[in-house]
Amino acid sequence: xxxxxxxxxxxxxxxxxxxxxxxxxxxxxxxxxxxxxxxxxxxxxxxxxxxxxxxxxxxxxxxxxxxxxxxxxxxxxxxxxxxxxxxxxxxxxxxxxxxxxxxxxxxxxxxxxxxxxxxxxxxxxxxxxxxxxxxxxxxxxxxxxxxxxxxxxxxxxxxxxxxxxxxxxxxxxxxxxxxxxxxxxxxxxxxxxxxxxxxxxxxxxxxxxxxxxxxxxxxxxxxxxxxxxxxxxxxxxxxxxxxxxxxxxxxxxxxxxxxxxxxxxxxxxxxxxxxxxxxxxxxxxxxxxxxxxxxxxxxxxxxxxxxxxxxxxxxxxxxxxxxxxxxxxxxxxxxxxxxxxxxxxxxxxxxxxxxxxxxxxxxxxxxxxxxxxxxxxxxxxxxxxxxxxxxxxxxxxxxxxxxxxxxxxxxxxxxxxxxxxxxxxxxxxxxxxxxxxxxxxxxxxxxxxxxxxxxxxxxxxxxxxxxxxxxxxxxxxxxxxxxxxxxxxxxxxxxxxxxxxxxxxxxxxxxxxxxxxxxxxxxxxxxxxxxxxxxxxxxxxxxxxxxxxxxxxxxxxxxxxxxxxxxxxxxxxxxxxx
Amino acid sequence: xxxxxxxxxxxxxxxxxxxxxxxxxxxxxxxxxxxxxxxxxxxxxxxxxxxxxxxxxxxxxxxxxxxxxxxxxxxxxxxxxxxxxxxxxxxxxxxxxxxxxxxxxxxxxxxxxxxxxxxxxxxxxxxxxxxxxxxxxxxxxxxxxxxxxxxxxxxxxxxxxxxxxxxxxxxxxxxxxxxxxxxxxxxxxxxxxxxxxxxx
Numbered sequence: 001x002x003x004x005x006x007x008x009x010x011x012x013x014x015x016x017x018x019x020x021x022x023x024x025x026x027x028x029x030x031x032x033x034x035x036x037x038x039x040x041x042x043x044x045x046x047x048x049x050x051x052x053x054x055x056x057x058x059x060x061x062x063x064x065x066x067x068x069x070x071x072x073x074x075x076x077x078x079x080x081x082x083x084x085x086x087x088x089x090x091x092x093x094x095x096x097x098x099x100x101x102x103x104x105x106x107x108x109x110x111x112x113x114x115x116x117x118x119x120x121x122x123x124x125x126x127x128x129x130x131x132x133x134x135x136x137x138x139x140x141x142x143x144x145x146x147x148x149x150x151x152x153x154x155x156x157x158x159x160x161x162x163x164x165x166x167x168x169x170x171x172x173x174x175x176x177x178x179x180x181x182x183x184x185x186x187x188x189x190x191x192x193x194x195x196x197x198x199x200x201x202x203x204x205x206x207x208x209x210x211x212x213x214x215x216x217x218x219x220x221x222x223x224x225x226x227x228x229x230x231x232x233x234x235x236x237x238x239x240x241x242x243x244x245x246x247x248x249x250x251x252x253x254x255x256x257x258x259x260x261x262x263x264x265x266x267x268x269x270x271x272x273x274x275x276x277x278x279x280x281x282x283x284x285x286x287x288x289x290x291x292x293x294x295x296x297x298x299x300x301x302x303x304x305x306x307x308x309x310x311x312x313x314x315x316x317x318x319x320x321x322x323x324x325x326x327x328x329x330x331x332x333x334x335x336x337x338x339x340x341x342x343x344x345x346x347x348x349x350x351x352x353x354x355x356x357x358x359x360x361x362x363x364x365x366x367x368x369x370x371x372x373x374x375x376x377x378x379x380x381x382x383x384x385x386x387x388x389x390x391x392x393x394x395x396x397x398x399x400x401x402x403x404x405x406x407x408x409x410x411x412x413x414x415x416x417x418x419x420x421x422x423x424x425x426x427x428x429x430x431x432x433x434x435x436x437x438x439x440x441x442x443x444x445x446x447x448x449x450x451x452x453x454x455x456x457x458x459x460x461x462x463x464x465x466x467x468x469x470x471x472x473x474x475x476x477x478x479x480x481x482x483x484x485x486x487x488x489x490x491x492x493x494x495x496x497x498x499x500x501x502x503x504x505x506x507x508x509x510x511x512x513x514x515x516x517x518x519x520x521x522x523x524x525x526x527x528x529x530x531x532x533x534x535x536x537x538x539x540x541x542x543x544x545x546x547x548x549x550x551x552x553x554x555x556x557x558x559x560x561x562x563x564x565x566x567x568x569x570x571x572x573x574x575x576x577x578x
Numbered sequence: 579x580x581x582x583x584x585x586x587x588x589x590x591x592x593x594x595x596x597x598x599x600x601x602x603x604x605x606x607x608x609x610x611x612x613x614x615x616x617x618x619x620x621x622x623x624x625x626x627x628x629x630x631x632x633x634x635x636x637x638x639x640x641x642x643x644x645x646x647x648x649x650x651x652x653x654x655x656x657x658x659x660x661x662x663x664x665x666x667x668x669x670x671x672x673x674x675x676x677x678x679x680x681x682x683x684x685x686x687x688x689x690x691x692x693x694x695x696x697x698x699x700x701x702x703x704x705x706x707x708x709x710x711x712x713x714x715x716x717x718x719x720x721x722x723x724x725x726x727x728x729x730x731x732x733x734x735x736x737x738x739x740x741x742x743x744x745x746x747x748x749x750x751x752x753x754x755x756x757x758x759x760x761x762x763x764x765x766x767x768x769x770x771x772x773x774x775x776x777x778x
Contacts, residue, residue, distance in 0.1 A: 236676055236677050237677050237679045237683065240722055241676060241677070241721050242679050244721075247679065249679065250682060253650055253675050253682075253686060253720055253721075257652065257655065257686060259682075279612060279720065279721065280616070283612065426698070426699050428697070429685065443681065446681060468694060472695075493677070493680075493683070496684065560655055561655065563699065
């Protein structure tokens with residue numbers, strides 16, 4: 001992983017390939033690398049869909065090794081949705097394959113002069129770029145089938161669906177899973193539109209003939225990996241709850257907490273939650289011959305992904321995640337798992353962010369385009385997006401655009417990105433992260449629940465009013481660091497509770513790179529990444545004025561607890577004071 | 579001592595208007611009843627009982643199990659940190675779950691490091707001891723608690739909405755109903771006991 005692959009889509013005579021040493025980016029991976037490249041090489045005022053923006057695809061620091069859980073792949077660029085810097089990451093096979101091919105990142109630059117579409121094939125022998133307009137407007141599923149026919153079944157694909165080609169702000173970059181299905185997505189912020197603006201429909205990766213990346217200290221690395229896996233397997237969250245029920249195990253508890261946004265954030269509880277919970281979903285999958293316990297990439301030992309079959313026992317989609325089930329379910333008043341799963345399939349095929357689309361449909365329902373609870377109408381709205389009808393173009397550009405088009409006040413976005421499945425009025429600390437994240441409304445921006453063991457920020461007194469600010473700050477630092485390793489964020493629970501599992505993670509990094517890494521180093525990395533991102537955003541015009549929740553969160557009481565968001569603007573403005 | 583804070587399903591628990599239903603189902607059908615346990619079911623309790631005593635004496639859970647496996651508790655929708663100061667009131671809703679994933683799981687965990695981030699909805703404890711007396715609560719089970727505690731509670735008996743039960747019983751093999759009259763058209767609450775069919 002010592003080279004960068006730069007593809008200049010503006011070059012005379014067609015796309016030009018350049019392979020360069022990693023250089024100043026040495027030692028960075030994942031989000032650290034994407035944010036470093038974007039902050040140093042993209043003019044902050046560049047148009048997100050213009051030739052000066054870049055799309056950076058980077059595996060993590062441990063991707064391509066035998067380390068468990070190291071298969072996250074980061075995608076970065078200037079976001080057409082938020083107007084700021086963006087990193088979205090995904091599971092799937094690509095991170096491992098790309099890293100084994102030796103690339104620290106693929107960087108798509110420039111913009112083709114004509115309206116052509118390209119496919120990129122990368123293997124041990126090099127890079128081949130082919131103009132292929134027969135791929136136009138193919139859904140991700142058909143596209144991957146076509147690539148299998150051309151390149152065989154031992155590949156990994158990174159692709160966009162029609163939404164990316166239409167440069168919609170809700171467009172994703174799709175990654176294939178172990179079964180070579182396009183089910184994993186770098187979903188947030190419209191990076192699929194950036195890939196579409198580069199004219200790249202698909203990147204096909206083939207690591208035949210390549211082997212796993214070798215650590216500096218093989219024996220220490222192997223020992224650390226075993227300890228890491230043992231720690232994940234023995235923890236009740238990573239070893240039991242997530243494998244048994246998937247991420248949607250959260251639905252019941254968030255609902256019980258009164259923080260499960262329902263009918264476009266009108267209420268905090270949904271009557272139909274038990275029909276769409278992770279527990280119900282897992283039983284249904286088992287009964288139909290699906291599987292609730294399945295990894296999204298090789299080397300995953302948590303296996304919180306899954307396989308969802310329809311009523312006839314045929315594959316429909318991967319197990320819809322917590323956020324997806326909420327967005328297309330409770331947020332739209334829908335309690336039918338089969339209909340929600342179909343929406344997930346359509347989102348994956350068109351290449352759409354399920355959170356953004358669910359929030360958008362919630363706003364559309366509030367606008368009267370459909371009734372809350374009408375699943376068939378919701379499905380039809382997604383089909384409009386896939387077709388690119390005038391209505392679909394509005395919806396495909398997200399909840400903010402839809403709210404403006406239809407004159408709706410209750411639009412749950414921060415920096416124009418839709419909020420995920422936790423109402424910030426009930427969970428104020430989450431609201432701090434939503435408001436201040438460099439990424440826009442994003443729950444994963446402060447997700448690495450390991451700040452205590454990382455000792456990020458030292459001890460936080462929970463009785464102090466500024467405690468929530470400090471916790472959010474520390475969480476965002478820790479998350480930026482873990483996003484850079486390529487590790488799945490779900491490891492955080494085990495490393496929070498089990499010091500030996502955290503030590504095993506540090507040992508993995510140290511043994512691989514021949515370093516002696518400490519928690520302080522991890523913290524420093526996280527702060528560095530956030531600083532790059534904050535500086536880019538400031539120059540792009542995103543200042544403290546955008547670090548705010550929508551007004552309705554301060555004005556409208558959220559049942560059942562009847563609370564509003566109480567953290568002051570002055571407090572929010574101190575989150576990044578370090 | 580099981581039953582110290584949990585009333586058995588007797589006529590004193592069940593009102594005259596409420597029906598009782600006993601079912602015997604194959605082990606692989608027990609999960610059919612789990613949606614009822616997630617949605618919420620009625621239990622007769624000694625109201626005023628501290629939560630820890632209810633878990634230990636009422637449900638018969640060991641101290642080790644409570645510490646290790648019941649990491650997320652809601653009383654009337656409020657996350658509980660201290661199970662000694664929280665009291666089971668008549669009419670309360672109690673939800674039990676293990677540790678949950680993600681930041682929200684960490685926040686909702688009882689006594690957790692991130693609990694301050696949901697301080698606005700935290701259960702603050704009950705200041706004054708309440709009168710001990712017969713009462714009912716609504717209980718919910720989530721995650722592994724559903725699989726681990728659900729069968730025991732189904733066997734002991736729970737009160738469920740008749741309409742919800744009708745939908746589930748329709749999916750069961752016919753002989754599960756035994757000699758029980760049809761539930762079609764039933765309304766109100768039904769007190770349900772479910773035994774697992776013994777093979778051989």
